[in-house]
Amino acid sequence: MRRDETEPYITVPTFFKCPISLDVMKSPVSLCTGVTYDRASIQRWLDGGNNTCPATMQILRTKEFIPNLTLQRLIKSWSDSIGRYSTASPVTSLTIPTVEEVNKSLMKLTLEKDDETRLENLSRIVKDSDANREFLSARKDLITMLVDIISTRKKMKLVFLAVRILYNVTKRGSDGDLKRLSNLILSNGGDHxxxxxxxAVQRGNLESKIESVRVLEIIASSLDTQSKVLIAERDEILTEMIKSISKESDPSLIEASLSFLITIAKPKRVRSKLIAAKTIAKIGEILVTEEMTSVAVSEKALKLLETLSSKREGRSEICGGRCVEGVVRKLLKVSMTATEHAVTILWCLCCVFREDERVVETVETVERSNGVSKLLVVIQSNCSPLVRQMAKDVIKVLKVKSSASGLVAYETRTTHIMPF
Structure with missing residues (x-):
């Protein structure tokens, strides 16, 4: 039986949902990593032989969990309030307008006099819940309308609001929807x-900056190689993104900017531009600044560094700065994903692409940073067999580092499909 289109959606606070099942938690419990899950979901995960935290992929020191009684009380209080609202009059903050009301709001967007109010209302609606976003993203004319508002640029506040709505209704869109958005942007005065x-990235507040960068990433993600190069050829965009990954920036903005750079970095020409713009030095600063690198930032910084290591000039930059030290620091400290990226980078530098004389410096840095001990642990970890073999290869190189000729003589038998 289909749901009535006028039936209101109930907004579920994100932190009430289990990261595994995405349902409201009935019995929230916290792991030693601090992440909270529904007891039944995390128990199934652990019973399946896993020894990592599903959200962070950190290896668990202990598989015991602690009931999160505070969150359980909050969920019960919220659940009781929902029960009251279901028998009382509708509450604006917990419901989405009917189809007729949304249609009227969208129609009024064409009136310049009330654009700002209507956009603010839609912004609150799409940000409220996944259900609301899905509800509005089904409106095929909404994205067209938002792109028109951005292209006409009546005033920046309207642009900020349009970008916010655009990001929220497309961030989980299908490939077809994302392709349609990209085509609309590029055909509707794409350059403009x-x-x-x-x-919006340059002038907005932090939230607007992040949303604008995410929209650029969404546009680039569905483009072909040639179109990605066209975006990267705009020096202002690359300059702003590289500026945003400074260690002085907010971690959320750094993460969004790194994601965008990873998306456009597949073409060789773009990688060359990023290397020439000293992106690797910025990544090195991020990796060695412990207090501001979240799990997501570390993973993406290492992923981008791994991609840039495919170019000879990129490898030379990595060997010459503080990147190697930062890479070794992240081994086994952040997540399984970060560790695998870190091992791949070291393997590229030491085993495969060792034509640069600076590789000797890399080997010395790895040893000085206690890299050998960490690599030995990686070999015994739950990393993929390929990554464990790469760790063994790097250790072999470290053992024969006495001379540059020793490095040249070492031949790895590891077969690895590079991510670029």
Whole structure:
């Protein structure tokens, strides 16, 4: 039986949902990593032989969990309030307008006099819950309308609001929806639209900056190689993104900017531009600044560094700065994903691409940073067999580092499909 289109959605606070099942938690419990799950879901995960935290992929020191009584009380209080609202009058903050009301709001967007109010209302709606976003993203004319607002750029506040709505309704869209958005942007004065979104990155508050960068990533993710190069050829965009990954920036903005750079970095020409723009030095600063690197930032910084290591000039930059020290620091300290990226980078430098004389410096840095001990642990970890073999290869190189000729003489038998 289909749900009535006028039936209101109930907004579920995100932190009430189990990260595994995505349902409201009935019995929330916290692991030693601090992440909370529903007891039944995490128990199934652990019973399946896993010894990592599903959200962070950190290896668990202990598989015991602690009931999160505070969160359980909050969920019960919220659940009781929902029960009261279901028998009383509707509450605006917990419901989405009917189809008729949304249609009226969308129609009024065409009236310049009330654009700002209507966009603010839609912004609150799409940000409220996944159900609301899905509800509005089904409106095929909404994305067209938002792109028109961005391209006409009546005033920056409208652009900020349009970008926010656009991000929220497309961030989980299908490939077809994302392709349609990219085509709309590029066909509707594409160069101008990108300029306006870049202005939103430069002039907006932190939230607007992040949303604008995410929209650029969504646009780039569904483009072909040639179109990615066209975006990267806009020096202002690359300059702003590289500026945003400074250690002085907010971690959320750094993460969004790194994601965008990873998305466009597949073409060789783009990688060369990123290396020439000293992106690797910025990544090195991030990796060695412990107090501001979240799990997501560390993973993405290492992923981008791994991609840039495919170019000879990139490897030379990595060997010459503080990147190697930062890479070794992240081994086994962040997550399984970060560890695998870190091992791959070291393997590329020491075993496969060892034509640069600076590789000797790399080997010395790995040893000085206690890298050998960490690599030995990696070999015994739950990393993929390929990554464990790469760790063994790096250790062999470290053992024969007495001379540059020793490095040249070492031949790895590891077969690895590079991610670039």
């Amino acid at each position: 639209c990108l300029t306006v979104i870049l202005l």
